[in-house]
Amino acid sequence: MSRSLFLYFRTKLYYNSYENIKMNGAIKMLATETKKTENYFGDLTKRMAHFREEVLSTKPYVCAERAVLTTEAYKEHQDKPLVLKRALMLKNILENMSIFIEKDTLIVGNQAKNNRSAPIFPEYAMDWVVNELDEFEKRDGDVFYITEETKEELRNIAPFWYHNTTKDRGLAAIPSASKLFYDLGIIKAEGNITSGDAHIAVSYETVINEGLISYEKRVKEMLATLDLTNVEDMKKMYFYEATLITLEAIQTFATRFSELALAQAKTADTKRMEELLEISRILKKVPYQKADTFYEAVQAIWLIQLILQIESNGHSLSYGRMDQYLNPFLERDLANKTITEEKAVELLTNLWIKTITINKIRSWSHTQFSAGSPLYQNVTIAGQTTEKKDAVNRLSYLLLKSVAQTKLPQPNLTVRYHAGLTPEFMNECVEVIKLGIGMPAFNNDEIIIPSFISRGIDEKDAYNYSAIGCVETAVPGKWGYRCTGMSFINFPKVLTIIMNGGVDPKSKVKLIDGIKPFSEMKSYDELFAAWDVVIRDFTRHSVIIENACDWVLETDVPDVLCSALTQDCIGRGKTLKEGGAVYDFISGLQVGIANLADSLAAIKKLVFEEKKITPTELWEAMKNDFAGEKGKEIQELLLYSVGKYGNDDDSVDQLVVDAYNCYIDEVVKYPNTRFGRGPIGGTRYAGTSSISANVGQGHGTMATPDGRNAWTPLAEGCSPTHAMDTNGPTAVLKTVAKLPTKDITGGVLLNQKVTPQVLAKEEDKLKLIALLRTFFNRLHGYHIQYNVVSRETLLDAQAHPERHRDLIVRVAGYSAFFNVLSKATQDDIIERTEHTL
Template identity: 60%
Template structure:
C-alpha cells in the first residue's frame, strides 16, 4: 500500500476509534502489521534445498550430528532480510508468512498438491514454477527417507487397517516434529547460549567413553556445540546486514539499525542485559526452533515473568518507557505472525487458518503462591489488544487472588472479539499437576503450550497431542454393527453385539464402552510407533539443549520424554 494511502488509513482508523480503551499501534507498527497481513504466503523451497544438501553430505553421520549440520547449513545460507518497520530481526523463510518445506518429515502431500495450493478453499499458498521444479528435483532423495515413510514401516500389522482407511487422523504426527512445549527462556536470558555451551563442554569432558551409552552422548554433545555456534553465526549475519543497511538509511533508522547490530552481536549467545536484548534473544530462539522443526505450538511460556526484570531495570534507568515497551511487544507479535506452516489440504479441514498456537502465558502465581501479575502483565494485554492478531495465542492464568484490575483489563481484551485471552484456572490445573507427581514449585510455574495443553516451561513437552482424531459417531456405528465399520466394510473391533438384537440400552452402552477402549488401545499403538520413529529419525538439537536435563543426561528431548 502506498505510504500516503496507508497514512490516511491510519488517521481514519484513529479518528473513528478515538476512545479505544487500549490505545493504538504506533504508525510504524500499524504499517508493519498492514504489510504482513496483506503479504501473500508462498511455498518456500529454500530450507528444503539446504536440508537436502546437508543430509546428502552427512548421511553417514549419527543422526544427531546430521540434524545439527542440517540446521547449521540452513542458518548459514538461508536468505535474510530486515523489514523497514521492525526493531526485531530474524526470519523463518525467504519472506514474511512464506512457508518453508521440511522434507525430512514428508514431501508426499507437497508433491501431490503442487498445482492445488492456490486453488484451496482455505489456507491458500502461492507457488512459483521454479519452486515446483526445485521440489520435484529433490523428491527422489526423500522418497523412502523421511519420517512418514519410516513411521509407516514401524506400524504393526494389527493397526494397518486404521491407517489404510484413514480412520485415525494421524497426519499431524506423521508429518511433524516436536512441539507443544516452551523452552527455558528464563535460563537462556540469564546464561546466554554460552552458558549452555560451557555446560555441554563440561559434560562431554566428563564422559567415560568405555561405556557404550557414552558414545551416543558424545555425539549429542558435539551436535549441541555445532548448533550453538550456528545460532551465534546466524545472529551475527543479521548484525552485518543491519550495519550494511544503516549506511544508506535515514538518521533515525540508521541509529535503530546500528542498535540492532549491536544487539545481534550479543544475543542470544551472551546473557541479555536490556529489555531490547531480551526480546531479541527470545525471538531468535522462537524463530530458529521453527526452522529446526515443523512442529507447531512452540510457545513463549510465562513471558511476563522472565522479561519483567529487564523491563523494570530499563524503565528505572530511563532507557525504556511504557510506550516503547508496548511498541516492542507489538513488534514481537507481528514477527510471530510471520511464522507459517503448510499443511495438507486434508489437514486444513480440521485446522484451517494456518494456526501455529504459539502461546504466551501471563498472570497466575509465583512459585511461592503469590499473585504473579506485574506491570508487564498489563502491558502484554495492552499490546495484544493493539495488535489484534490471531498470533500469538494469549492465555491468562486465573486464580482466586488474581489482581482484580488485571482481570478487568483481560475482560476488556475479550470484548474486542478476536478470541483472546483464553483462561487457565490455577485452582484446577496446579492440584492436578501435583497429583501427577509434579513438584509443587514446578506446578505453580506452569504455562499454556498450545491451544489447550499445559506444561512446565523448560521441563517437558509433548508432540502433537490428541491427534488420533477418532470419530465417536462412527465408533458408535461400529459398536452397533458387530465391530464392522459401515464406511469401509472392514473389521475395526471385536464383535460386541448387533444393535437389532440388543435388548436394552445398557447392552449398547457396554458395546460402546468396549469398542472405544479397544480402538483407543489401537490408537496408542499407532502413536507409539510414530513417537519412536520421531525419536530415532528427527531429533531436535537446539530444542533439546534448551530443555532442562537433556544436557545433564546426554539425551535429546525425544528420549527424555520417553523415559
C-alpha cells in the same frame, strides 16, 4: 442471564470476605470507568501500523529454500550419526538461507525468503508436497501461492526423499492391525509424522538470563566427563557435539543479521541509522551472551523462537510465562529510565507482528484438522508465583495492551486464572475479549495445579505451568513433546461402528469381533457394555499408532536445539524423544464429546425407555441419513424430544461422563516410549482440544443418533452441539464442569460465542466477570474462551471477504483470520450458539 440469576451468582461469589472485597472493588471500578472500547488500549505506533499492514498484505507463498539446503546437508553427511547430521543440517540452513531486515522493524529474523512464506520440511514428508503442488492455490481454505521455479526445485529434490521420510517410515512402522484404524480415519495421527513435534515451551528464562554461552559451558563440562569405552557415553558424545555445532550456528546466524544491519546503516537516514546500529550491537551479543536490557531480551527470545521453527516445523511452540521472566528486565530499564512503557509496548507489538510472519503449510488432509494455518504460539500471563501469590505485574498489563493493539491471531494469549486475580486485571481481560479477537483464553489454576501435583509434578513447577498451543498445559523448559495432540479418536464414529456390529459403516471393514449389532440389542446396558469393550480396544490401537510415531521421530529427526534448551537433556545426554525432559506426560485428543452425549441420551430414552423408535428403525434412518418421511420423523424426535448436553441435565451429562471414564481408565494403563528412561511420568491422559478436527472428522462420519446429518461437522472441543444448548451459558458451564476434569489434564476446551452487543454496557462486563469467577472458583472449570462476533457479521464476511480482511474468530483453542478458513469451517463457526448474559 436474568437479573435474579446474576444476583444468585454474585451472592455465591461472596462466599468469603476476601471475595466480597474483590467484587465490591470491581463494582466501584466499573461504575466509574469512562473509557471506550475502541481506543481503550490505544493504537499501534505509526511504524508498527505500517509494518502490520505490510505483513498482512503479503501473499503466503511456498518457499523451497530450506528444503534445498536440507537435502544438500543430508546428502553431504549421509555417513554421520543422525543427531550430528541434524545439527549440520541446521548449520547449513542458518549459514546460507536468505536473510533480510524490514524497514519498519526493530526486531530481526526471518523464517523464509519472504514474510509469511512457508518453508518445506522434506525430511518429514514429500509425497503430499509433490502431489499437491498444483493445488495449493486452488484450496477452499489455507491457500498458498507457488511459483513454477519453486515447483521445479521441489520436484528436483523429491527423488532423494522417496521412501526416505519420517512419514514413510512412520506408516511402515505401524502394525497392520492398527494401521487399519489410521487408514479408515478412525484414529488420526498425520501431524505427528508429517512435521515436527513441538507442543512445548523451552527455557527462555535461562536463555535471556545466562545466554547460550552457559549451555555451551555445561556441554563442554559434560563432554570432559565421558568414558568413550561405554557405548552409552559415546551416544551422549554425539548429542553434545551436535549441540555445540548448533550453538555455534546460532551465533553465526545472529552475526549475519548484525552485519546486515551495519551495512544497511551506511545508507539509512539518521534515525534509521541509529536503529540499525543498535540492532547490529544487540545481535553481536544475544542470544549467545545474556541479555541486559528489555530490548535485548525480546530480540533473543525471538531469534530462538524462530530458529526452533526452522529446525522443526512442529506447531504449538510457545513463549511460556513471558510476564514472569521478562518483567525484571522491564522494571530495571524503567528504573534506569532507558525505556518507557510506550516503547516496551512497541517492542512487544513488533514481536507479535514478527510472530505472524512464521507460517506452516500442511497437506490438505491435515489442514482440515488445523484450519487457518495456525502455529498456536501461546503466551501465558498472570496466575500465581511459585510462592502462591498473585503473579500479575506491570508487564502482564502491557502484554494485554500489546495484543489488543496488534489484533492478530498470533500469539495465542492465555490468562492463568486464580481466585486472587484483582477486579482491575479481570476488567482489562474483558476489555480485550470485547475486541473480538478470541483472546484471552482462561486456564484455571484451581484445577490444573492440583492435577499436576497429583501426577508427581513438583509443587513449585506445578505453580509455574504455562499454556502450550491451545489449552494444553506443561511446565516450561522441563516438559517433553506433545503434552497433547498425539492422535485423534472420533467418539461418535466409534459408536456407529458398535451399532454396526463392529464393522466400519463406510468401508464395510470388520474391526472387532464379538459385538452384537444394535438392531439385536435389548437394553441400553447392552450398548454401554459394548462401548466399554470397543473403546478400550480402539484406545489400545491408538497407543500402538502413537508409539510407532514416537519411535520413528526418535530415530529419524532428533531436534538438537529444542532438546538442549529443555531440562535436563544436557544433564542426561539425551534428546527429548530419548527421555531427556524432567517431565514427560502426553495425551491424545477425543473428538465429538457432545455428539456422543446426545446420541447416548437419545438411544437410552427414545429406544429403550419410551420405545418410540425401535433399534432397527433408528439404524436404518441413520444409514439413509434420515431421508424420507419416516427418516425425518425420527430425526425430529432425536433432535427435539430428548435432553441435550450443555443444558445442565444430569440424565444426559452423566452418560458421557460414564462413557468418557471408560477411555480414561484404559489410556492410563499405557506408558509412552520415554517411560522409565529418566522423566517423571512417562504416562498418558485425556484431552478434548480437538482444534478444527471436528470438521474433518465429521466429513468421514455417517449420521449419528443425536440427529446429526452425515458428513457434517461434529461438536468442537467439549462445547455443546450447535443450537442444542438452549438453557443459557450458566447451564453450559455446569454441564462441562461435570466432566472428569481432574483426569483430562490434556485440556478441557470450551468455546462460547456472544454478540458485541452483549458486552456493550459496563454492567455486562461485571456479569461476565461474575460468570467466569463462578465457573472457575465454584464449578472448578478448566478452560473457557469467547468469540465476540455477530452471526450477521460472519455471514457478511463470507459473502464479502474484501470488507472483512482483519476479522478474527476463535476456531477452537486458537484464533484465525476468518477469510482464510474453508467454507466448512466458516459455516461451523457461524452456526455456534450465541449466548446472552
